[in-house]
Amino acid sequence: MKFIKRIRLAIACFAIAGLLASCTMSQPICATSNAVGSKTGEVSSWRFLIFDFGGDQATIFNAARQGGISKISTVDHQSSFYLIVFKNTVLVNGD
Numbered sequence: 001m002k003f004i005k006r007i008r009l010a011i012a013c014f015a016i017a018g019l020l021a022s023c024t025m026s027q028p029i030c031a032t033s034n035a036v037g038s039k040t041g042e043v044s045s046w047r048f049l050i051f052d053f054g055g056d057q058a059t060i061f062n063a064a065r066q067g068g069i070s071k072i073s074t075v076d077h078q079s080s081f082y083l084i085v086f087k088n089t090v091l092v093n094g095d
Helices: 002-020 060-067
Strands: 023-031 039-048 051-053 072-082 085-094
Touching (some): 039 060, 060 072, 060 085
Antiparallel strands (some): 023 072, 039 051, 072 085
16 A cells, blocks of 8 residues: 555656756847847747647747837747747847
């Protein structure tokens, strides 16, 4: 009986660790010859398995519009993974 309780406890610990585990990757997409600006725009989209949630698509155009940017300096992309939930974020910097 103690063995089964230990197995259940081990499974519960692995499940909790899996839910708390995450990974975030950032990568630059492009940089222009424009000076680094003071404005920043950010949009995100969420996915759960294969289902896409989130009103705004994570695009450069939407991020620039959200930040009020007309001259783009840099564009970065950030991907976050939370077990079965994925978050894509586009960051735009400029004036």
